[in-house]
Amino acid sequence: MDRYLHTVDSDWYRHRVSGAVIFVLVAFSILLVRLYYLQIIEGDEFRRQSQENCFRLQSITPARGFIFDRNGVLLVENRPSFNVSIISGDAKDPKKVLHKLTELLNIVPETLFARLVEAKGVPSFKPILLMRDVSRDAVAIIEAHRLDLPGIVITVEPTRHYIEDNRASHLLGYLSEISRGELKSGSFPDNKMGDFIGKFGVEKALEPYFHGRRGKQHVEVNAFGLVTRILKTEEAIPGKNIYLTLDIKLQRKVEALLSGKVGTAIAMDPSNGHILAMASSPAYDPNAFAEGMTYELWNNLASDQFHPMENKAIQGQYPPGSTYKIVTAIAGLEEGVITEHTRLFCPGHYRYGNRTFRCWRRGGHGSMNIIDALAQSCDVFFYQVGEKLGVDRLARYANACGLGSPTGIDLDKEANGLVPTSVWKLNRMGIPWQGGETLSVAIGQGFNLVTPVQMLSLISAVANGGIRYKPSVVGRVESPDGSLVEKQLPVALGRFSASTKTLQLIMRGLVDAVNKTTGTGWIVRIPGVNVAGKTGTAQVVALEEDDKGKPLESQPRHLRDHAWFIAFAPAEEPKIAVAVLIEHGGHGSKAAGPVAREMIRTYLRD
Amino acid sequence: MIDRRLLQHFDWILLALAMVIGGIGILTLYSAVSANAEVAELRRLVYIKQSYWLAVGTGVMILSVLFNYRWLNRLASPIYILSIGLLVIVLFAGKEVSGSQRWLVLGPISFQPSELVKISLVIILARYFSRHATERGFSLKELWKPLIWTLIPFVLIVVQPDLGTGLIVLLIAATVTIFVKIERRSLMFLTASGIAGSVVAWFFLKGYQKQRILAFLDPEGDPLGAGYHIIQSKIAVGSGLFFGKGFLKGTQNALSFLPEQHTDFIFSVLAEEWGFFGSSVVVLLYLLVVIWGLSIAIRSKEPFGTILSVGLISMIFWQAFINVAMVLALLPVVGVPLPLISYGGSSVLTTMIATGILLNISMRRFLFKE
Numbered sequence: 001m002d003r004y005l006h007t008v009d010s011d012w013y014r015h016r017v018s019g020a021v022i023f024v025l026v027a028f029s030i031l032l033v034r035l036y037y038l039q040i041i042e043g044d045e046f047r048r049q050s051q052e053n054c055f056r057l058q059s060i061t062p063a064r065g066f067i068f069d070r071n072g073v074l075l076v077e078n079r080p081s082f083n084v085s086i087i088s089g090d091a092k093d094p095k096k097v098l099h100k101l102t103e104l105l106n107i108v109p110e111t112l113f114a115r116l117v118e119a120k121g122v123p124s125f126k127p128i129l130l131m132r133d134v135s136r137d138a139v140a141i142i143e144a145h146r147l148d149l150p151g152i153v154i155t156v157e158p159t160r161h162y163i164e165d166n167r168a169s170h171l172l173g174y175l176s177e178i179s180r181g182e183l184k185s186g187s188f189p190d191n192k193m194g195d196f197i198g199k200f201g202v203e204k205a206l207e208p209y210f211h212g213r214r215g216k217q218h219v220e221v222n223a224f225g226l227v228t229r230i231l232k233t234e235e236a237i238p239g240k241n242i243y244l245t246l247d248i249k250l251q252r253k254v255e256a257l258l259s260g261k262v263g264t265a266i267a268m269d270p271s272n273g274h275i276l277a278m279a280s281s282p283a284y285d286p287n288a289f290a291e292g293m294t295y296e297l298w299n300n301l302a303s304d305q306f307h308p309m310e311n312k313a314i315q316g317q318y319p320p321g322s323t324y325k326i327v328t329a330i331a332g333l334e335e336g337v338i339t340e341h342t343r344l345f346c347p348g349h350y351r352y353g354n355r356t357f358r359c360w361r362r363g364g365h366g367s368m369n370i371i372d373a374l375a376q377s378c379d380v381f382f383y384q385v386g387e388k389l390g391v392d393r394l395a396r397y398a399n400a401c402g403l404g405s406p407t408g409i410d411l412d413k414e415a416n417g418l419v420p421t422s423v424w425k426l427n428r429m430g431i432p433w434q435g436g437e438t439l440s441v442a443i444g445q446g447f448n449l450v451t452p453v454q455m456l457s458l459i460s461a462v463a464n465g466g467i468r469y470k471p472s473v474v475g476r477v478e479s480p481d482g483s484l485v486e487k488q489l490p491v492a493l494g495r496f497s498a499s500t501k502t503l504q505l506i507m508r509g510l511v512d513a514v515n516k517t518t519g520t521g522w523i524v525r526i527p528g529v530n531v532a533g534k535t536g537t538a539q540v541v542a543l544e545e546d547d548k549g550k551p552l553e554s555q556p557r558h559l560r561d562h563a564w565f566i567a568f569a570p571a572e573e574p575k576i577a578v579a580v581l582i583e584h585g586g587h588g589s590k591a592a593g594p595v596a597r598e599m600i601r602t603y604l605r606d
Numbered sequence: 607m608i609d610r611r612l613l614q615h616f617d618w619i620l621l622a623l624a625m626v627i628g629g630i631g632i633l634t635l636y637s638a639v640s641a642n643a644e645v646a647e648l649r650r651l652v653y654i655k656q657s658y659w660l661a662v663g664t665g666v667m668i669l670s671v672l673f674n675y676r677w678l679n680r681l682a683s684p685i686y687i688l689s690i691g692l693l694v695i696v697l698f699a700g701k702e703v704s705g706s707q708r709w710l711v712l713g714p715i716s717f718q719p720s721e722l723v724k725i726s727l728v729i730i731l732a733r734y735f736s737r738h739a740t741e742r743g744f745s746l747k748e749l750w751k752p753l754i755w756t757l758i759p760f761v762l763i764v765v766q767p768d769l770g771t772g773l774i775v776l777l778i779a780a781t782v783t784i785f786v787k788i789e790r791r792s793l794m795f796l797t798a799s800g801i802a803g804s805v806v807a808w809f810f811l812k813g814y815q816k817q818r819i820l821a822f823l824d825p826e827g828d829p830l831g832a833g834y835h836i837i838q839s840k841i842a843v844g845s846g847l848f849f850g851k852g853f854l855k856g857t858q859n860a861l862s863f864l865p866e867q868h869t870d871f872i873f874s875v876l877a878e879e880w881g882f883f884g885s886s887v888v889v890l891l892y893l894l895v896v897i898w899g900l901s902i903a904i905r906s907k908e909p910f911g912t913i914l915s916v917g918l919i920s921m922i923f924w925q926a927f928i929n930v931a932m933v934l935a936l937l938p939v940v941g942v943p944l945p946l947i948s949y950g951g952s953s954v955l956t957t958m959i960a961t962g963i964l965l966n967i968s969m970r971r972f973l974f975k976e
Contacts, residue, residue: 008739008740008741008909010904010907010912012741013903013904013909013912014904016785016786016787017900017903017904017912017916020785020900020916021897021900024893024896024897024900024923025893027923027927028889028890028892028893028896028927030931030936031889031927031930031931031934031936032886032889034931034934034936035843035877035882035885035886035889035934036882038840038843038844038934039843039844039846039847039848039877039881039882039885040847040848040882042844043844043845043846043847043848043882044847045844046840046841046843046844046845047844047845047847049841049845050841050842050845050878051845
């Protein structure tokens with residue numbers, strides 16, 4: 001170290017540091033002088049500019065993404081609507097201004113005052129929404145009385161518009177105002193009070209895609225709160241457009257077929273799980289939500305005995321009836337309790353213990369193999385298969401077929417369904433499983449519950465050789481400029497635990513069910529197309545003996561059976577699978593069969 | 607490892623200054639985000655995260671005090687190479703935030719290597735200059751090594767692109783070099799080539815960077831575009847008057863007029879709410895830190911410690927000066943944080959490391975008494 005101290009010593013460094021100190025003092029003096037200039041000399045002018053509060057930040061709501069069907073037909077768009085807000089800071093006396101406003105528009109003041117009270121704590125320079133989607137006449141009146149209504153501002157905001165009103169409303173969903181809880185949850189960082197967000201269906205499931213990003217606009221306003229100059233705009237980024245897997249032409253047909261009935265009909269492409277149609281009847285009009293739902297209208301919807309707000313395709317849980325025989329058949333064949341050559345005799349009833357279980361055909365079917373039993377839906381045949389299997393073995397196959405758990409469709413509120421087991425019953429009811437109950441379960445009565453989408457997924461898997469695809473309603477997501485953001489690829493959830501041979505036998509039974517005069521689904525046949533299907537008639541309650549055999553119309557509605565039909569076509573190369581459920585429709589083939597047939601016919605014709 | 611003499615000579619004043627400035631920073635951040643954030647979560651996040659960074663920074667500072675700073679003289683090259691390596695990695699594997707690739711992400715921690723390189727460059731320059739300093743000053747021939755050491759990180763940072771940090775690196779190196787004296791002829795040559803370089807560089811600047819410089823020269827010319835930030839910042843600062851509008855009462859900030867009010871423009875929030883009085887106090891606090899740092903440089907009895915102190919303190923000085931001057935519309939808008947007040951973990955950590963090394967030099971100054 002000594003060597004260097006010869007060249008420069010600490011005095012030399014001291015001298016250099018003094019230079020630096022002077023430099024630093026000069027630099028910081030400049031800052032202090034500048035602060036003095038801005039805050040003391042020019043301060044009053046800047047204070048005036050800031051106090052007049054003439055600069056404001058306005059938020060720009062991003063346009064919500066559109067929804068199209070699989071072929072690009074526009075289903076949901078946005079239309080401009082006029083909203084009336086008040087900026088309490090500009091109004092000086094907000095209550096007086098509100099009185100004036102209600103007087104001019106001839107409306108009751110209570111709701112507007114309630115809005116004001118609700119918005120307590122909102123800074124005085126932020127607008128509080130009073131009325132949404134007002135008429136052009138109201139806008140004209142407000143504009144004409146501008147000077148009497150300080151602080152009242154009219155903004156044009158996009159409002160959701162469902163072009164075909166209640167078409168596919170359960171699938172599309174609806175929007176509603178964001179709640180305080182949702183705002184606080186942190187899941188909606190780009191939303192503010194008064195925003196509409198998806199609350200149901202696709203609108204909810206894809207909310208992050210639809211939303212885009214809020215923009216900002218810095219503006220200068222005059223004493224009335226009117227914008228005099230736009231200083232800076234950060235454009236909002238519009239949301240993404242969604243292309244559904246839905247075929248709107250088929251959807252229209254399905255809804256027409258369901259009109260006047262209570263139930264659901266859904267269709268799927270069995271090769272990839274794409275939902276082609278999903279109708280639930282009765283439906284609601286999502287436009288009513290977008291325009292601001294009234295309390296009365298909501299009450300009507302919520303208390304309707306036919307539950308129009310429920311998507312029966314995924315939320316409805318029903319006994320599967322004879323459609324469940326497909327599961328029993330798979331289990332029986334795979335477990336070896338029957339083979340393709342097994343023949344069982346049906347005299348019209350089956351004796352188990354001291355109980356008699358009836359076949360739906362009083363006179364009996366005679367000697368049946370598995371193909372005939374499926375085609376003619378022989379109860380006695382499947383009682384015996386069920387008895388040999390036992391409830392727990394049967395349940396394993398039911399679970400492997402996707403029953404008892406949600407299919408994972410992109411929509412929320414999907415129900416689980418129920419696959420009963422002996423353990424389940426003991427836990428739930430404290431009573432051990434009774435052997436006779438297995439017989440009921442084997443033909444889809446008893447405790448079993450399924451959702452229509454589960455049955456659609458099941459029949460699709462039978463059609464495609466045993467692969468269960470996740471049902472999907474979203475085909476692809478595009479940005480507003482048309483570039484692809486995301487494309488949904490088929491997701492295989494699992495495979496049936498069934499051999500090709502088993503599935504072929506089942507397929508033959510389902511083809512015969514529709515194409516043989518003895519089949520239960522004869523009504524569904526389409527000349528020239530090989531349709532495969534299965535009826536189901538799900539008992540709601542065991543009918544009183546004297547109600548039985550009465551014409552359907554004379555039975556009390558809530559006691560009538562649910563009607564099922566699940567099918568796919570063409571059997572050789574399946575392009576469409578359908579599941580139809582008509583609540584209290586009576587016999588499966590008569591009530592649900594024609595709906596299924598027309599769906600298949602419509603889709604295959606195009 | 608630490609004997610009693612070291613604790614006796616611990617520089618409590620510098621530590622206190624850093625803590626006071628950090629505390630002011632948290633209060634100002636709280637105010638900056640509370641009026642603006644619509645979601646309560648965000649409000650908590652920013653100042654809590656900053657407190658967390660200050661705590662971590664204090665830990666790192668204590669670590670920087672424990673070892674004898676002269677180890678840095680020996681480890682200068684490895685430290686430098688490591689930090690340059692990180693800068694190269696960030697170019698290829700860094701996280702991009704709003705169009706600029708500055709961040710290195712390691713699990714939950716993200717860090718800007720460009721901050722670290724400021725310190726490693728000062729260390730390697732201090733080693734070189736302390737060995738070769740003479741009263742006649744450095745000639746161009748002796749300066750080619752420091753020049754290359756400076757230009758490598760400068761180029762790597764500017765291509766990220768982060769012009770602000772790049773310029774700070776250049777300024778720190780220039781300050782240290784001028785401090786150890788350059789021959790007059792060489793100084794004139796370097797100045798001339800620096801000017802020529804910036805003229806050429808103008809053509810390589812991004813559109814928004816050119817706009818900012820033009821807007822600084824004539825803010826009223828484009829009040830809706832780039833000049834907007836400058837005007838808004840001036841209104842915020844000016845409207846503070848002598849005592850300010852009071853804590854949490856700033857209206858310009860509340861309306862989110864201020865651009866990036868919790869990072870680069872944090873001083874305007876402070877000036878609006880605490881007025882000339884509060885802003886002067888903060889400016890004087892920084893002045894005290896710088897003067898105190900320079901006194902450490904003098905009191906260190908060996909050249910490496912002196913030059914190292916000058917380099918580190920120049921880093922704090924230039925960032926504080928440029929940031930405040932930018933907010934007061936004395937300089938164009940460049941992204942330079944206000945040390946210990948602007949929100950940002952990397953900046954806080956770097957400043958705390960620098961403070962730690964200064965404390966280290968300060969308390970070991972008596973160990974070299976001739």
